[in-house]
Amino acid sequence: MHTWPNPFIEQRADPFILQDGNHYYFIASVPEYDRLEIRRADSLEGLRDATPVVVWRKPESGPMSELIWAPELHHIENKWYIYFAAAHTQALDSLGMFQHRMFALECTNADPLTGIWVEKGQVKTPFDTFALDATTFNHQGKQWYLWAQKSPDIAGNSNIYLAELSNPWTLKGEPLMLSKPEYDWECRGFLVNEGPAVLRHGDTLFISYSASATDENYCMGLLWIAADADPLKPENWQKSPHPVFTTSNENRQYGPGHNSFTKTPDGEDVLIYHARNYTEIEGDPLYDPNRHTRLKLVHWKENGMPDFGIPPADTP
Template identity: 80%
Template sequence: MKAWPNPFIEQRADPFILRHEGQYYFIASVPEYDRLEIRQAATLEGLRTAEAIVVWRKPFTGPMSKLIWAPELHNIDGVWVIYFAAAQTEALDSLGMFQHRMFALICHDADPLTGQWEEKGQIKTPFDTFALDATTFRHQGKQWYLWAQKAPDIAGNSNLYLAELENPWTLRGEPVMLSRPEFDWECRGFLVNEGPAVIVHGDRLFVSYSASATDENYCMGLLWIDLNADPLQADNWHKSPQPVFMTSYEHRQYGPGHNSFTETAAGENVLVYHARNYTEIEGDPLYDPNRHTRLKLIRWQENGMPDFGIPPADTDA
């Protein structure tokens, strides 16, 4: 089994790796939460030492002026798109922490590291509440938008929602809720379903997601649906009653989650995630910078389900 140095990239939480036209692109939250930066390399391993190019910095005021969280980089029909969550300084000061909304940037140039990025503003959903962690994917000939958001009438921080896209920054039709925190392991510290990521294997589409507070309780859950089923029918989705990837006290890996998926040059599926290697966090876990990016191969079981295994221990390399 392939094993990468662990950590793979230090102090980068919410990691996202895109493989596009033979190149690898890396984007993640930075500890300062103040900018968006992209790394590019011809190999997956090359991302470790690739230069981080800043493509956008937050303004001093306005709706995108604070706590830039969990960016993702996508290429939709030849257009580069970055989704990210941001808050307004004034709202945080008056209303408290969870005031984020989702925003989009687009770039029409061939190279997203040197191209011009255009702000498309907030992605509007049926209710104007705390929202974060959007991803997108192509399925059944349509482009989909999958994200986490607080519902006004449901207890907790965030649920998972799915909607079709009219364009990369505009929803089409009514969203459907795919999952809400309901099991004990989704409700430790905070009631959270967030950080969805999509992977297809066999005749199923899978959505991994993260749950609970961002300390050692953080873990990953799993949803899945048959490829031919209507994804806007909530009853077509299945949910694992148990977490599928969680803290390993033996390996000193705490709070693994907020994952994405990529693949090796040979086509092997790779789990991209962050985790800490200690639990003694001073103050708010959000401001502890040592959620490091880590990689792990996925094993597929005979029944077609993924086996994420156990977070491997840190290495010396």
């Protein structure tokens, strides 16, 4: 059984690991929220000590100039893409923190660490509101875009949406809202559904997501659909009424969430997430740098559902 040091990488929130060919790639939010950096290694364990390479820095002004959040790295048709959320300096000054939009970068070189990254601009959605935490995946022969966004006519901070892509930075057709905060555990501190991540197992497609404020109330929820069902029909989706991964007071692991998934070389599913090991946060939790990246195996129940267990304690 695989276990990893806990924390796996310190002071890296919103972690994302891509397994591509013989390499693993790691990207995450940095505490300064000012740049995008990638690590690469030949193994999962090697990511801990891999040297981060800065591939993009935020400009001094404009729509991508503040609070660079939750990047993801994807390899689509032999090109590399990074999705990330960013805020505009002027909007931040006048309207407050939650003014992010989603943006995409493209690299057509073989090596994303040394290649040239080109800004493809904002990923536009039907309404121009707070948006963040995009991911992408291929399913049923189509490329999909999955993200969190504030709806103008739904209370709360963000819901989960799904749309097909015509290219990696352009939506095709009308998005479907998959989930909105409705249960108590999704509405603590803030009404939040964010950070969606895709996991396939057997004949089911799962989407995990994070809910509530980014303190000890942060936790993970779960959606799922039959792999052969139409993902744009809301009646095909199911939602867990209970969180699937939550704070462990016993193990001193608080606010686990904003996860992604990867696999070991043996094909075991790995949950990548962040959590703190204390609750005494001064000021806004988003500016506390100690949401550390952590890894644990996903186990599977006999009924085909994932069992995320509880967040393991820090290792000595």
